[in-house]
Amino acid sequence: MRVVVDLNRCQGYAQCVYAAPRHFVLHGREALVYDTAPDDADRAAIERAAQACPVRAITACADDPADDSADRAAAAGEAR
Amino acid sequence: MxxxxxxxxxxxxxxxxxxxxxxxxxxxxxxxxxxxxxxxxxxxxxxxxxxxxxxxxxxxxxxxxxxxxxxxxxxxxxxxxxxxxxxxxxxxxxxxxxxxxxxxxxxxxxxARPWPNPAEAALAGVATLRTRADAERLRQRLRERPARVVLVGGGFISFEVASVCRELDIPVTVLVRDAVPLARAIGAPLGAFMAEVARDAGVDLRLGAAIARMEADGRGRLAGLVLEDGGRIETDCLVVAIGAxxxxxxxxxxxxxxxxxxxxxxxxxxxxxxxxxxxxxxxxxxxxxxxxxxxxxxxxxxxxxxxxxxxxxxxxxxxxxxxxxxxMVPHDHLPDFWSQQFGLTIKLLGLTAGADAFAVVRGAMAERRFLAVFGKAGRTVAVASVDSARWLPAYRSAILEGAPFPPLPGGLDAPRRIETQVLEETAR
Structure with a gap:
């Protein structure tokens, strides 16, 4: 999955931290740190976190498999 | 079409x-x-x-x-x-x-604006941070625990990287040419505040400091820096963060x-x-x-x-x-940004450029949790929060309307008196 948080909107209510503690962490009082590429297996937790956000700052979606292959090709290119 | x-x-x-x-x-x-x-x-x-x-x-x-x-x-x-x-x-x-x-x-x-001296910029150990590839390289370097990381530049990238270094317990020096860091983005009073926060976290912050030249070992690797004041810093890891x-x-x-x-x-x-x-x-x-x-x-x-x-x-x-x-519709977005450093979240709404006055209106700098507003010619032009993000949206309309500065005191948790600080021309 892919996750991005609009940190201009985020006000540190930390509901995502309760909903998906392995993927959202508060660093200090209100600095949100989060997993930008969680496993597809954790989709339910991530969606719970996105739903729980009182200011709707979290966007998450599944990977497009077609794009994934493009990324792998790019990674292979870098490795060479 | x-x-x-x-x-x-x-x-x-x-x-x-x-x-x-x-x-x-x-x-x-x-x-x-x-x-x-x-x-x-x-x-x-x-x-x-x-x-x-x-x-x-x-x-x-x-x-x-x-x-x-x-x-x-x-x-x-x-x-x-x-x-x-x-x-x-x-x-x-x-x-x-x-x-x-x-x-x-x-x-x-x-x-990332490259270091102006191409020969020095090409030395191994001299980096910039802008792309994912840059970040992956620097992350790897920090894992190897360099004896000292040096940042040159007085902006957010410098302070954010310095913050990470301290959290990883890596010695770090920040070289800033100006007398106050971060002033262009968040104004001199907040820049001075962050300078104190950084120093408390163990950052060797050098203000009014600039690199005169870099020294390399025999194999094209950075070995140290000579400053304009003649001082020398031993390092093999320099991050150039002098803008974009x-x-x-x-x-x-x-x-x-x-x-x-x-x-x-x-x-x-x-x-x-x-x-x-x-x-x-x-x-x-x-x-x-x-x-x-x-x-x-x-x-x-x-x-x-x-x-x-x-x-x-x-x-x-x-x-x-x-x-x-x-x-067509006009682009009228009110500028906003944030930074996370030294465990604090700084957020800003509006632009501080040209501001001539500054006042803390909620909380206190000493508590490292406060809200401050910026005035320009008697109008409110920007608001900044340090670990007080929930107050920020309440000031959006004050900026959009050009509400009088300083704002009237009165809220339950607002200070009884609002101390206004006049900003000098050089501090803007």
Whole structure:
């Protein structure tokens, strides 16, 4: 999955931290740190976190498999 | 492009702005061909985490932005745009291919400004931080625990990287040419506050300091720095964070009003030609755009803000689909940004440029939790929060309306007296 948080909107209510503690962490009082590429297996937790956000700052979606292959090709290119 | 033929839109820049525009185009019903071109090997990815959590190693370095599966977009990564043929309505790629467009969005952003001495910049151990590849390299370097990391530059990247170094218990020196760090972005009083926070965290912060020359070992690797005051710092890890340069060179010869300040555009995000009139079908958004800010008397501004990239891309997308200027909407986003450093979250709404007064209106600097407002000629122009983000939205309307400065005291948790500090010209 892919996750991005609009940190201009985020006000540190930390509901995502309760909903998906392995993927959202508060660093200090209100600095949100989060997993930008969680496993597809954790989709339910991530969606719970996105739903729980009182200011709707979290966007998450599944990977497009077609794009994934493009990324792998790019990674292979870098490795060479 | 007409009601019957939606035409083709080419977005140059596989960036937050580029992707945001693509999403907005589809959301507004654009059904034509959509192509996104970027010079990096990645799909659009998020940059703010790179100088913070990615370096610290909290989570992985893959910050690819969520892209809806039904976006229906052709993404060409690893391909730089080399030119724009305005008359032929085509983007020319570095490999010579021409991409025909009906509308084109320029979202090529910025790059890290390189160290001005090319021989020194080429030394192993001298780095900049802008791309995912930069962040992955620096993250690896920090894992090897350098004896001392040196940052040159007094901006957010410098302070964020210094913060990560201290959290990893790596000795760090920050060299700032000015007397106060971060002043351009957050004003002198907050810059001075962050200087104290950084020093308390163990940062060796040198103000009024500059590098006279770098020293290399026999194998082309950085070994140390000699400062202008004659002092020497031993280091093999220097991060150059002296600002950004706008990626406009590829537009040379296109007849557009582009210079080191960015690509000039009007309030509808239309790129301007050299003669100041709007170029047909060409728009700009994000860090590369140089635009009139309606919240500052239409003064031209170019910002490197996440929020502006998204907002401007959405406005540009909407206006790209308008049949005529009467159907266009102006970009009137109030600038906003944030930084996370030394465990604190700093947020700013509005622009502090030209502010002549400053007052803490909630909390206290000593508590490291407060809200401060900036005044300009008796009006409120910006508000900053340190670990008090929930108060920030309440001040948005004060800025938009140009409410009197200083604001009237009175809230239950507001200080009984508001101390106003006059800002000196040099502090702006």
């Amino acid at each position: 007409s009601a019957h033929d939606p035409g083709r839109i080419v977005i140059v820049g596989a960036s937050l702005a580029g992707l945001s525009a693509a999403k907005a185009l589809r959301a507004h019903g654009f059904s034509g061909g959509l192509m996104l071109v970027g010079d990096e090997p990645h799909r659009p990815y998020d940059r703010p985490p790179l100088s913070k959590q990615v370096l610290r190693g909290d989570f992985g370095p893959d910050t690819t932005l969520p892209q809806p599966a039904d976006l229906d977009i052709a993404v060409r990564t690893g391909t730089a745009a080399a030119g724009l043929d305005r008359d032929g309505r085509a983007v020319i790629l570095a490999d010579g291919e021409r991409l025909a467009y009906d509308r084109c969005l320029v979202a090529t952003g910025t790059r 340069a706008r990626n406009v060179e590829w537009l040379d010869g296109a007849g557009l009003a582009a210079d080191r300040n960015g690509l000039r555009c009007d309030r509808f995000c239309r790129a301007l030609r050299a003669d100041g009139t709007a170029a047909d079908g060409i728009f700009a958004a994000g860090d590369v755009a140089h635009w009139p800010n309606p919240h500052d008397g239409d003064a031209l501004v170019a910002v490197e803000h996440w929020g502006n990239a998204v907002a401007q891309a959405r406005i540009a997308a909407r206006n790209m689909l308008a049949q005529d200027p009467a159907g």
